[in-house]
Amino acid sequence: MACQCLPSPSASTLKHNPKLPYTSPLSSLNSLRFLSNTNRFTTSLTCNAFLGGDIIIPENLEEIPVLFRSGFVQFERITEDLSDTQKWGFLVFAGLIWIYLTARPGVLVGAIDAYLLAPLQLGLDSLIGRRSLKRTDFVIGDKLGEGSFGVVYSGAVVPKNVVVEEPRGKAKTKKLDQRFKQKVILKKVKVGVLGAEECADYEEWFNYRLSRAAPETCAEFLGSFVADKTNTQFTKGGKWLVWKFEGDRSLADYMKDRNFPFNLESVMFGQVLRGVDSVKRTALIIKQIMRQIITSLKKIHDTGIVHRDVKPANLVVTKRGQIKLIDFGAATDLRIGKNYVPNRGLLDPDYCPPELYVMPEETPSPPPEPIAALLSPILWQLNSPDLFDMYSAGIVLLQMAIPTLRSAAGLKNFNSELKAFKYDLNKWREFSRRLPDLTILDLDSGRGWDLATKLISERGSLRRGRLSAGAALRHPYFLLGGDQAAVVLSKFSFTRD
Numbered sequence: 001m002a003c004q005c006l007p008s009p010s011a012s013t014l015k016h017n018p019k020l021p022y023t024s025p026l027s028s029l030n031s032l033r034f035l036s037n038t039n040r041f042t043t044s045l046t047c048n049a050f051l052g053g054d055i056i057i058p059e060n061l062e063e064i065p066v067l068f069r070s071g072f073v074q075f076e077r078i079t080e081d082l083s084d085t086q087k088w089g090f091l092v093f094a095g096l097i098w099i100y101l102t103a104r105p106g107v108l109v110g111a112i113d114a115y116l117l118a119p120l121q122l123g124l125d126s127l128i129g130r131r132s133l134k135r136t137d138f139v140i141g142d143k144l145g146e147g148s149f150g151v152v153y154s155g156a157v158v159p160k161n162v163v164v165e166e167p168r169g170k171a172k173t174k175k176l177d178q179r180f181k182q183k184v185i186l187k188k189v190k191v192g193v194l195g196a197e198e199c200a201d202y203e204e205w206f207n208y209r210l211s212r213a214a215p216e217t218c219a220e221f222l223g224s225f226v227a228d229k230t231n232t233q234f235t236k237g238g239k240w241l242v243w244k245f246e247g248d249r250s251l252a253d254y255m256k257d258r259n260f261p262f263n264l265e266s267v268m269f270g271q272v273l274r275g276v277d278s279v280k281r282t283a284l285i286i287k288q289i290m291r292q293i294i295t296s297l298k299k300i301h302d303t304g305i306v307h308r309d310v311k312p313a314n315l316v317v318t319k320r321g322q323i324k325l326i327d328f329g330a331a332t333d334l335r336i337g338k339n340y341v342p343n344r345g346l347l348d349p350d351y352c353p354p355e356l357y358v359m360p361e362e363t364p365s366p367p368p369e370p371i372a373a374l375l376s377p378i379l380w381q382l383n384s385p386d387l388f389d390m391y392s393a394g395i396v397l398l399q400m401a402i403p404t405l406r407s408a409a410g411l412k413n414f415n416s417e418l419k420a421f422k423y424d425l426n427k428w429r430e431f432s433r434r435l436p437d438l439t440i441l442d443l444d445s446g447r448g449w450d451l452a453t454k455l456i457s458e459r460g461s462l463r464r465g466r467l468s469a470g471a472a473l474r475h476p477y478f479l480l481g482g483d484q485a486a487v488v489l490s491k492f493s494f495t496r497d
């Protein structure tokens with residue numbers, strides 16, 4: 001029961017000697033040894049830290065948890081020939097290495113993901129046939145959009161018992177009928193466009209990576225295929241990426257509606273918020289949307305990924321009121337330097353922060369992946385690349401809260417004024433000629449406005465100067481969780497308006 005360095009007073013001694021627990025940190029720690037087997041072990045180590053004495057070997061190793069026990073025995077074996085000072089030096093060094101490897105963006109977790117989880121995912125996907133999608137598995141519906149490297153279509157999975165006729169003549173797409181239940185989104189990668197295939201490969205890589213690291217933040221990725229023949233829809237050799245259909249409309253679509261944000265109220269909260277005035281309802285809906293956006297950004301930033309194209313058109317709203325990030329074609333993984341090309345700014349100018357790039361322009365091209373990964377915590381600490389997305393999130397907040405900024409022209413005017421005021425939002429407020437309606441942001445002593453000023457700003461000489469996603473979620477704006485309460489209440493309510 002006892003360890004070698006300390007006398008071991010029995011529990012009753014401690015009880016009958018009122019002085020003992022208070023006489024010294026050592027004796028109080030000593031008394032803790034009786035609380036549990038685990039405590040006995042860890043406390044013995046700790047009290048020696050107070051004493052600067054020997055590392056102790058508990059007499060009864062059976063009584064400490066297996067993991068600790070084997071670690072302890074290993075440690076003793078390795079450090080057998082070292083002096084006490086060297087042993088402590090060794091421990092401190094190991095602690096620092098641990099802190100470094102687990103600091104953002106997570107070298108250790110990244111290595112586990114790259115060398116263990118990714119091959120495992122590949123193996124499992126191959127087993128269940130997810131990596132062997134083919135052209136005939138899908139029907140293509142309407143065109144939804146077109147970006148620089150791909151054209152996006154709605155579509156559906158062809159059920160096993162259904163035979164689909166190929167569209168003839170000019171009818172390039174099919175109307176999706178009742179037979180096709182499982183809706184999907186397909187992105188056709190442009191053939192013959194410089195860099196298109198490379199961008200598509202990156203987008204695929206990011207989708208697989210996020211499906212392991214933070215699946216709830218983005219649209220579910222189903223995989224890719226290469227067309228095996230040419231017809232009205234397909235070009236032989238052309239690549240297609242496929243996602244689960246997550247929702248009819250993006251946040252941009254909802255914001256175009258004059259009824260915004262009330263058109264999202266039932267989606268977000270399951271019902272119309274009764275007994276709350278319209279200004280407060282507006283504020284609650286916007287807060288819930290912002291909370292979801294910033295929570296997702298925190299999760300992807302924790303894995304070292306910066307999205308670089310955060311905007312309402314890239315946020316899909318699901319039927320259950322979840323906001324999902326899409327379009328990772330411009331994303332970069334700064335843990336290993338994936339899709340990071342110095343001097344390449346890719347973002348929509350309306351949402352782009354003044355620094356234009358995630359890293360300072362003088363940052364060199366990344367070294368080979370393992371070395372880049374080892375250096376990434378330093379790079380991340382020095383440059384905080386995640387703050388790039390936080391600026392865009394700030395613009396989304398302003399657009400939702402200030403109706404005149406929701407139109408393309410209104411946003412452009414705002415951006416040129418802000419630039420003239422050197423990205424100082426308070427100056428813009430004071431001197432803007434357009435007298436913006438800031439009612440929503442000024443509620444609760446201006447918490448929303450305060451958050452906006454801390455997201456929309458220059459980076460400053462230390463390259464901080466803006467709130468990270470984690471810090472933003474701790475901002476007083478989010479601390480009053482009325483929106484969260486409404487979400488929780490909606491889960492208990494069965495009435496839907």
Ligand SMILES: Nc1ncnc2c1ncn2[C@@H]1O[C@H](COP(=O)(O)OP(=O)(O)OP(=O)(O)O)[C@@H](O)[C@H]1O
Binds near residue numbers: 148246
């Ligand atoms: N998983 C999804 N579920 C529902 N809708 C989606 C999904 N993915 C994309 N969309 C819809 O398709 C549109 C285009 O998608 P996406 O932004 O990925 O394409 P893009 O070619 O990169 O377009 P752009 O460059 O113009 O943003 C989105 O605005 C959205 O409306």
